[in-house]
Amino acid sequence: MAVFENNANESEExxxxxxxxxxxxxxxxxxxxxxxxxxxxIIKIEKITLIPNAPDFVExxxxxxxxxxxxxxxxxxFKLEELTDQEKNTGIIIVKIDTIDMGIIIDSISKVVxxxxxxxxxxxxxxxxxxxxxxxGIGKLGDKLLVILDLGKLFTEEExxxxxxxxxxxxx
Numbered sequence: 198m199a200v201f202e203n204n205a206n207e208s209e210e211x212x213x214x215x216x217x218x219x220x221x222x223x224x225x226x227x228x229x230x231x232x233x234x235x236x237x238x239i240i241k242i243e244k245i246t247l248i249p250n251a252p253d254f255v256e257x258x259x260x261x262x263x264x265x266x267x268x269x270x271x272x273x274x275f276k277l278e279e280l281t282d283q284e285k286n287t288g289i290i291i292v293k294i295d296t297i298d299m300g301i302i303i304d305s306i307s308k309v310v311x312x313x314x315x316x317x318x319x320x321x322x323x324x325x326x327x328x329x330x331x332x333x334g335i336g337k338l339g340d341k342l343l344v345i346l347d348l349g350k351l352f353t354e355e356e357x358x359x360x361x362x363x364x365x366x367x368x369x
Contacts, residue, residue: 215314219336220290221307221343225277228307230336230343235292239306242287259289259300266291268300274351275331294348301348310343312336317345 219230220239245257245268254273258265268289272278289300320332330350336343 216311217314217317218309218311219343219345220309222290222303223305223307224272224275224303227277228341228343229271230310230345231290231292231348232333232345233309235294235348237291237293237298240289240291240300242289242302256302261291261298261300264298266298266300268302269351270302271346272302272304292348294351310338312338312343320344 218233220233220236221228221230223229240261243259245259247257248255248267251257254269254271256268256270258267260266288303288306290303290306291298291300293299316337317334318337319334321335331346333345333347336345
């Protein structure tokens, strides 16, 4: 029985010592991050084709090497303040959400970091601003705090189904 307890303690320690690699970026004045496994590539902002009757946070679609990619503006989705044109350095991170490649507009890319799981805490229950449901956790990186986003929860179930259908229709 003591061996089992030691193994359990060892595995708990291993979990505490594990880390997650994140792509960090700026939206407005805040620093955000996503799991690097969801990020496919980062591109400069390019011409976005508008889609009629799309939700206000869906900017439209881009053609990326023959693939039609929907693009969303996280600042609009999260109701964050828009920066002045001089402060913007916008790019698009191409991510995979479920089975769909999607672009998310960012103000600037920061860097790729690795944070120990022990430095990530769940979001506070009364989190204001972008809303707790979009947040996987808050990561401590030196003296900075990173809001780690849960890309799978960017859309409500209804929005997700509608957007999947819209993308399928635009690819036909």
